[in-house]
Amino acid sequence: MLNVAETTGRSLFITTADLEDLAQGAAFLGTGGGGDPYIGRLMAKHAIEEYGAPEIIEASELDDDATVLPAAMLGAPTVLVEKAASGEDIDYSIKRLAQLIGKQADAIMPIEIGGINSVIPVVAAARLGLPLVNCDGMGRAFPELQMVTFNVFGVPATPAVIVDERLETVIVETNDGKRAEDLIRAAAIRMGLSVMISCYPMNGRQVKQYAVKGTLTLALGVGRALSQGRKEGEPIEALLEYLRSTEYYNHCKVLFDGKITDLRRETTGGFSMGHCELAALDGSERRMTVLFQNENLVARVGGKTVAVVPDLICIVDRETGRPVTVEALKYGQRVKVIGTSAAPIMRRPESLAVFGPQAFGLEEEFIPIEEFGERGRI
Amino acid sequence: MLNVAETTGRSLFITTADLEDLAQGAAFLGTGGGGDPYIGRLMAKHAIEEYGAPEIIEASELDDDATVLPAAMLGAPTVLVEKAASGEDIDYSIKRLAQLIGKQADAIMPIEIGGINSVIPVVAAARLGLPLVNCDGMGRAFPELQMVTFNVFGVPATPAVIVDERLETVIVETNDGKRAEDLIRAAAIRMGLSVMISCYPMNGRQVKQYAVKGTLTLALGVGRALSQGRKEGEPIEALLEYLRSTEYYNHCKVLFDGKITDLRRETTGGFSMGHCELAALDGSERRMTVLFQNENLVARVGGKTVAVVPDLICIVDRETGRPVTVEALKYGQRVKVIGTSAAPIMRRPESLAVFGPQAFGLEEEFIPIEEFGERGRI
Numbered sequence: 001m002l003n004v005a006e007t008t009g010r011s012l013f014i015t016t017a018d019l020e021d022l023a024q025g026a027a028f029l030g031t032g033g034g035g036d037p038y039i040g041r042l043m044a045k046h047a048i049e050e051y052g053a054p055e056i057i058e059a060s061e062l063d064d065d066a067t068v069l070p071a072a073m074l075g076a077p078t079v080l081v082e083k084a085a086s087g088e089d090i091d092y093s094i095k096r097l098a099q100l101i102g103k104q105a106d107a108i109m110p111i112e113i114g115g116i117n118s119v120i121p122v123v124a125a126a127r128l129g130l131p132l133v134n135c136d137g138m139g140r141a142f143p144e145l146q147m148v149t150f151n152v153f154g155v156p157a158t159p160a161v162i163v164d165e166r167l168e169t170v171i172v173e174t175n176d177g178k179r180a181e182d183l184i185r186a187a188a189i190r191m192g193l194s195v196m197i198s199c200y201p202m203n204g205r206q207v208k209q210y211a212v213k214g215t216l217t218l219a220l221g222v223g224r225a226l227s228q229g230r231k232e233g234e235p236i237e238a239l240l241e242y243l244r245s246t247e248y249y250n251h252c253k254v255l256f257d258g259k260i261t262d263l264r265r266e267t268t269g270g271f272s273m274g275h276c277e278l279a280a281l282d283g284s285e286r287r288m289t290v291l292f293q294n295e296n297l298v299a300r301v302g303g304k305t306v307a308v309v310p311d312l313i314c315i316v317d318r319e320t321g322r323p324v325t326v327e328a329l330k331y332g333q334r335v336k337v338i339g340t341s342a343a344p345i346m347r348r349p350e351s352l353a354v355f356g357p358q359a360f361g362l363e364e365e366f367i368p369i370e371e372f373g374e375r376g377r378i
Numbered sequence: 379m380l381n382v383a384e385t386t387g388r389s390l391f392i393t394t395a396d397l398e399d400l401a402q403g404a405a406f407l408g409t410g411g412g413g414d415p416y417i418g419r420l421m422a423k424h425a426i427e428e429y430g431a432p433e434i435i436e437a438s439e440l441d442d443d444a445t446v447l448p449a450a451m452l453g454a455p456t457v458l459v460e461k462a463a464s465g466e467d468i469d470y471s472i473k474r475l476a477q478l479i480g481k482q483a484d485a486i487m488p489i490e491i492g493g494i495n496s497v498i499p500v501v502a503a504a505r506l507g508l509p510l511v512n513c514d515g516m517g518r519a520f521p522e523l524q525m526v527t528f529n530v531f532g533v534p535a536t537p538a539v540i541v542d543e544r545l546e547t548v549i550v551e552t553n554d555g556k557r558a559e560d561l562i563r564a565a566a567i568r569m570g571l572s573v574m575i576s577c578y579p580m581n582g583r584q585v586k587q588y589a590v591k592g593t594l595t596l597a598l599g600v601g602r603a604l605s606q607g608r609k610e611g612e613p614i615e616a617l618l619e620y621l622r623s624t625e626y627y628n629h630c631k632v633l634f635d636g637k638i639t640d641l642r643r644e645t646t647g648g649f650s651m652g653h654c655e656l657a658a659l660d661g662s663e664r665r666m667t668v669l670f671q672n673e674n675l676v677a678r679v680g681g682k683t684v685a686v687v688p689d690l691i692c693i694v695d696r697e698t699g700r701p702v703t704v705e706a707l708k709y710g711q712r713v714k715v716i717g718t719s720a721a722p723i724m725r726r727p728e729s730l731a732v733f734g735p736q737a738f739g740l741e742e743e744f745i746p747i748e749e750f751g752e753r754g755r756i
Contacts, residue, residue: 172548
């Protein structure tokens with residue numbers, strides 16, 4: 001799906017023309033969370049206009065000893081809208097991390113392709129003149145920093161550099177990924193819940209081994225399918241067709257077609273926690289419940305699970321296919337709930353221990369979405 | 379007052395025999411706060427027994443470009459008692475700070491001579507085989523990190539390295555002292571409120587210019603005077619006589635002799651906030667109120683101020699002269715309230731802006747203790 005970006009010889013660049021599709025695809029892969037990429041998209045646009053389009057490279061092109069640094073935003077996206085980031089804070093988090101580990105950054109990578117963190121690395125790569133690696137650590141969005149493949153396979157999350165808009169900096173150093181999340185979250189809250197972060201410094205070998213590959217172009221592809229499909233009047237069909245053609249999201253289906261009849265949402269410990277209930281539009285008595293912690297975690301119909309984390313549960317507008325974040329859910333809204341498989345690396349036992357259902361306090365075991373039939377598990 | 383430590387040739391060492399007096403003097407200079415030095419004293423004893431007694435040097439002996447690193451504990455002293463510190467965490471905070479600034483530490487210094495932070499630097503100096511500088515940043519105790527002379531005169535508080543008992547580390551970098559306090563406090567709370575910290579890295583010239591000098595031996599002198607005085611049956615007289623002989627605490631008096639009739643104390647944002655009221659023991663109707671935030675801030679008799687921060691207000695047992703911390707205050711306790719002048723550098727306008735009455739939300743202006751008469755200001 002490289003046709004969505006501009007190719008020059010063998011090099012692939014991400015241009016301002018790609019940003020809307022990238023953001024929309026990232027919103028879908030955000031599975032309700034990850035933050036609205038709107039502000040990030042504007043920042044990426046300005047950065048590309050000023051510094052030029054960053055080159056996209058594949059993980060396989062990295063030297064084993066290349067230094068790859070992730071760029072991300074952490075906090076409440078609503079706060080980001082108010083404060084905006086200068087861009088300087090994004091650079092600074094990368095530069096300070098490079099300095100701390102005594103290396104020069106060779107490439108930037110996204111750590112979370114869902115939501116705003118799909119475009120923050122575009123800003124970083126453009127500003128720093130570095131290539132952007134086509135991969136991330138989950139192929140979706142997750143609420144906590146330890147919930148990435150890199151942590152699953154023992155890559156330390158730290159040193160982690162957290163920078164606010166005044167370039168005030170907090171650095172966390174610990175070998176425990178969950179502990180890093182705790183300490184970083186505490187700092188982010190005190191720094192006003194809109195900070196830039198660079199963490200999980202890696203070499204090329206680690207990226208090649210543990211990243212979820214190709215997810216930047218997958219996000220572009222999702223957005224492109226939705227845009228194209230909308231022009232042709234069948235956005236959701238186009239989306240499903242595209243997803244079926246991918247390596248990770250190929251098991252996909254419309255889990256429910258309904259309207260929102262109940263919504264409970266509260267902000268606890270910096271997270272948007274709650275659930276929504278949907279009634280079927282086909283006149284049947286079927287009801288769906290979706291539980292979320294920033295991201296949608298589990299979808300149940302009549303109390304029976306039909307999809308569960310780390311598989312992706314995405315709520316989209318039933319006409320336009322536009323992804324609806326947890327923040328944007330509204331009573332009466334007519335939506336389709338789409339479920340897709342996660343990347344295979346995300347479904348391994350060691351991965352499920354870190355971001356499977358039980359890591360979110362759910363009682364159920366993980367069952368792959370393709371193993372659920374119409375009446376529950378096949 | 380160097381007679382309280384063991385002299386070898388021209389060198390002065392702090393030995394295990396000094397620790398009880400040092401801790402008692404430090405408790406007095408803690409003015410109700412600073413933490414009970416008991417655990418710190420045990421740690422210092424073990425460190426001296428294992429690594430040898432650290433040499434005490436004067437600030438004036440420092441080369442201008444010497445690297446001097448403060449060692450301190452931050453948090454709730456009651457938690458420290460439960461968790462204890464390994465000593466390794468103290469070393470590590472110093473070593474990591476040295477590494478961050480790309481220097482070798484030449485000497486250790488106390489940043490706060492009141493309370494437990496009088497003895498933590500003894501542990502650090504013994505373990506690292508470095509001399510300990512006879513000075514600190516206040517000549518007393520204060521609740522917040524920006525409340526030191528170094529910050530008053532523009533020495534950055536950071537990089538600040540905070541280390542917990544698992545050697546997990548948070549580093550804060552900002553040029554704003556109050557902001558450093560906020561970020562460090564947030565980390566310390568998340569780390570369990572018992573952390574070791576090294577911050578305000580300085581060169582010898584800065585220490586010579588801005589430190590409150592001689593305070594380690596002053597704390598030893600206070601403790602020694604109380605111990606000696608107790609043997610002679612007049613601890614408080616002996617204490618006052620010693621204080622009068624000093625350069626900083628020479629304006630001193632018993633502000634009140636009474637018993638505690640009311641006590642309000644609550645823990646808010648990591649601080650012990652409140653006040654106590656005392657009734658005179660001389661049969662008069664005189665009442666004193668002492669307000670505190672960890673440390674005693676202001677003493678008023680019949681509503682009129684008789685001593686106010688940064689001058690020192692210390693509550694001691696009226697018989698033994700033992701300093702009573704805010705935590706240890708009890709209803710019915712018979713105590714004397716002693717006020718002393720602070721070091722001149724602490725009373726300058728720029729200092730008062732950082733830790734004068736208004737920095738604590740008190741409405742009154744600072745008036746030096748020697749300007750108050752029996753019936754209020756002279």
